[in-house]
Amino acid sequence: MIILLFLTFFILMFLRVPVAISLFMATSLVLMQDNFNMNLVPVRVFSSLSSFPLMAIPGFILTGVILAKCGISVRLIDALRSWVGHLPGGLAVVTILACMMFSAISGSSPATAAAIGAIMIPAMTYAGYDKKYAMGLVATAGTLGILLPPSIPLIVYGITVEESIGELFMAGVIPGIILGVTLIVSAIFYAKKQGFDRDKKAPMAERVKKSVRAIWGAFLPIIILGSIYTGAATPTESSVLAVAYAVVISAFVYKGMSLKDIRPILTETINITSMIFLIIASAKLFGLYLTTSQVPQAVGAWVAESDMNKWIFIIVVNLLFFLLGTFLESLSIILITLPVLFPILIHFGIDPIHFAIIMIVNMELAMITPPVGLNLYVVSGIAKERIEMVIRGVIPFFVLFIIVLIIIVIFPQLSLWLPSLMR
Numbered sequence: 001m002i003i004l005l006f007l008t009f010f011i012l013m014f015l016r017v018p019v020a021i022s023l024f025m026a027t028s029l030v031l032m033q034d035n036f037n038m039n040l041v042p043v044r045v046f047s048s049l050s051s052f053p054l055m056a057i058p059g060f061i062l063t064g065v066i067l068a069k070c071g072i073s074v075r076l077i078d079a080l081r082s083w084v085g086h087l088p089g090g091l092a093v094v095t096i097l098a099c100m101m102f103s104a105i106s107g108s109s110p111a112t113a114a115a116i117g118a119i120m121i122p123a124m125t126y127a128g129y130d131k132k133y134a135m136g137l138v139a140t141a142g143t144l145g146i147l148l149p150p151s152i153p154l155i156v157y158g159i160t161v162e163e164s165i166g167e168l169f170m171a172g173v174i175p176g177i178i179l180g181v182t183l184i185v186s187a188i189f190y191a192k193k194q195g196f197d198r199d200k201k202a203p204m205a206e207r208v209k210k211s212v213r214a215i216w217g218a219f220l221p222i223i224i225l226g227s228i229y230t231g232a233a234t235p236t237e238s239s240v241l242a243v244a245y246a247v248v249i250s251a252f253v254y255k256g257m258s259l260k261d262i263r264p265i266l267t268e269t270i271n272i273t274s275m276i277f278l279i280i281a282s283a284k285l286f287g288l289y290l291t292t293s294q295v296p297q298a299v300g301a302w303v304a305e306s307d308m309n310k311w312i313f314i315i316v317v318n319l320l321f322f323l324l325g326t327f328l329e330s331l332s333i334i335l336i337t338l339p340v341l342f343p344i345l346i347h348f349g350i351d352p353i354h355f356a357i358i359m360i361v362n363m364e365l366a367m368i369t370p371p372v373g374l375n376l377y378v379v380s381g382i383a384k385e386r387i388e389m390v391i392r393g394v395i396p397f398f399v400l401f402i403i404v405l406i407i408i409v410i411f412p413q414l415s416l417w418l419p420s421l422m423r
Contacts, residue, residue, distance in 0.1 A: 001293065005030045019332045020275070024282040027289050036292070041285065048284035049277055052236055053159050058273040059239025060150050063220070064106025064115075065268050066246040070256035072217035073115040076101055079214035082207040085199030089191025091127050092137055093184050095120040099141035100148060100180045104221035105242075107150040108272075109367050113142025113375045117382045128196050135383050136393025139375040140401075141183055143364035146330060148176035150224055153330050153363055155235065156280065157356050160338050165235045166228050167419035171353045172360065174414050179361075179404050186400060216249045229422065276331060283335030290339050303344050310348040314409060317341065318362060325366025329374060333363065357415040361405045368394045 005026050012022035032038060067073070080094045080101075087093060095116060102112045117138040124134035146153045149169030158165040202210075224242050227233040233241060250257040257265075303313070324333045345355055367375045370391050380387045408414055 001030045001034060002295065004033065005289070013327065018278075019328060020278040020282045023279075023286055023332070023336070027282070027286045031285075031289055034289075034292075036289075044285060044288055045281045048281050051159060053155065053165060053234075054277075054280070056150070056155055056165075056234075056236040056239040057152055057276055058269060059236065059243055060107040060152060061111075061272050061276075062265070062269045063239065063242040063246045064102075064108055064111045065265050065272075066243070066250055066257065067102075067105055067217060067220070068111055068115040069261060069265060070246075070250035071254050072105070072214075072250070073098065073102060074119060075210075075214040075254070076217060077116070077119055079207075079210040079218075081199060082202040082210045086201040087188070087198065089188040089196065090198050091120065091124045091129065091196075092187035092191060095124065095134075095137055096141045096180055096183045096187060099138070099144050100176070101218065101221070103145040103148040103176075104150075104224070105217070106145060107152045107155075109143045109145035109364070110374050110378045112145035113138055113378045114382060116142065117379050121379070121383050127198075128194075130194075131383065131385070132389055132393040133190070134393070135379045135385065135390045136395070136397060137183070137187065138382075139368050139373075139379045139390060139394050140397040141180075142375050142378070143367045144176055144180060146363060146367070147172045147179065147357075147360050149173065150235065150239070151360065152276070153334055153360055154356060156276075156331055157334055157338070157359070160335065161342055161352055163352050163356070164419075164422075167353055167422055168356055169225070169228065169235075170418040170422060171357050171415045173418055175357050175361065175404070175408050178407070178414065179364075179401075182400050182404055183397070186397075216253050220245060279331050280335060283332065286336060287339040295340060299340055299344065303347060310350065313344065313348055314350075314358070318358070318405070318409075321359065321362035322365065322369070325362065325369045325373075327372055328366070329372065330360075330363035330366055333366065334359065351412060351416060353419055354412040354415045358405070358409055361401070361408060365398070365401050365405075368397070 008026035008029055009022050012025060013019065028041065031041070077094060077098050080097050081090070084090050084093050084097070098116045098120065099112050102115055106112055121131070121134045121138055125131045145151070149172055151169065151172055154168040154172060155165055157163070158168045220242060223245055224238050227238045227241055228235055247257070320337070321333065324337070342352070345352055367373050370376060370387070376387055376390045376394070380390045383390070
C-alpha cells in the first residue's frame with residue numbers, strides 16, 4: 001500500500017497536478033483499498049483545519065499582503081539605504097537587512113522576495129552589480145521569511161507536534177540573525193573585490209527624516225513579538241492585531257491603501273491561505289493513513305534495532321530534506337515527514353524545537369533549489385529573466401547555507417537558549 005501511495009503521488013506530481021491534490025488523491029486511493037470508512041474522510045479533513053492556532057496563518061498573510069502593496073517596503077529600503085548605502089556593498093547590505101525586516105512582518109519567503117526584489121534588483125543592477133548576483137541575493141535573503149518570526153512553517157510545525165509556537169518563534173531568532181550576518185559579510189567582501197559603486201553618504205537630517213517615515217512599519221514586528229512574549233496575546237490574536245495595525249498605518253498614515261485596493265488584497269490573501277490550508281488538510285489525511293497503518297511505529301522499531309546513532313540520523317534526514325526540496329515545497333515536506341520522524345526524534349533524545357530550526361533551514365534551501373524552488377520563480381518573474389539565470393545566481397549562496405546549517409546542528413543552544421528563557 002505504501003508503494004501504491006507514493007507511486008500514485010509521484011505520477012500525479014509529474015502530470016503537474018498540484019501537490020495538495022496529488023497527496024489527497026493518492027491517500028484516498030490507498031484508504032479505499034484498505035477498506036477504510038470513506039465517510040470519515042471529510043470529517044477528518046475539516047477537523048484538521050478546525051484549529052485556533054491555524055487562524056494565525058491568514059492573519060499574518062493578510063498583514064504581509066497589505067504592507068507589500070501599500071508602500072512599507074519602499075520606506076524601509078529608503079531608510080536603510082540612507083544609513084548604510086554608502087558602505088562597501090551598501091546596496092547588497094540594504095537588500096539583506098530589508099529582507100530581514102520584512103520577514104519579521106510577513107512570515108512568508110515569496111512575499112519577502114517579491115516586495116524587496118521589485119525595488120532592489122533594478123537598483124543593484126543600475127549601480128553596476130551583476131544582475132545574476134542581484135537576483136541570487138534577493139532569492140536567498142528572501143528565504144529568511146520562514147526562519148525569522150513570525151514564520152508560517154513554524155506555526156504549522158508547532159501545531160503538528162504540539163510545541164509552543166512562541167518558543168519556536170524565539171528559536172528562529174539567533175539562527176536567522178547568524179544567517180543574515182553571514183550574507184552581509186559575504187556581500188561586503190564581494191563588493192570590495194568587484195569595486196561596485198556606492199551611494200553618496202546621506203546627511204543626518206535626511207537619515208532622520210527617512211527613518212521617521214519608516215518607523216510606523218518598523219513598529220509592526222515589535223507589536224507582533226512583544227504581544228506574544230509578554231503574554232498579552234496568543235500568536236493568533238497577535239496576527240489580528242497586526243492586521244488592524246497594518247490597515248490603520250496603510251490607510252491613514254502612509255495613505256497607500258484605498259477602497260479599490262481591498263478586493264485585490266483579499267483575493268491574494270484568500271488564494272495563498274487556501275493553498276496552505278489545502279496542503280494541511282491533505283497532509284493530515286496522509287498522517288491518518290500512516291497512523292492506521294502503524295508506519296511510524298514500524299520505522300521507529302527499525303531504527304531502534306539498527307546501528308544508527310543520533311548523528312547518522314541527522315545526516316540522513318538532512319539529505320532526505322534536500323532531496324524532497326527539489327520537487328516539494330516546504331509545508332508539504334514538513335507535514336509529510338513529521339509524522340514518521342517525530343517518534344525517532346524522541347528515541348534519540350533530539351529536542352523538537354532544535355529539530356524545527358534544522359528543518360526550517362533545510363526548507364530555506366528548498367526555496368532556492370530547482371526545479372520547484374518558489375523564490376526562484378518569484379525573482380524570475382520580477383526581474384523578467386529566465387529561471388536558469390536565477391539558479392546560477394543562487395549557487396554561490398548554497399555553500400553559505402550549508403555552513404550555517406552545520407553550525408546550527410552542532411550547537412543546539414543557538415536554537416534553544418532564547419526559548420529556555422520563556423519557561
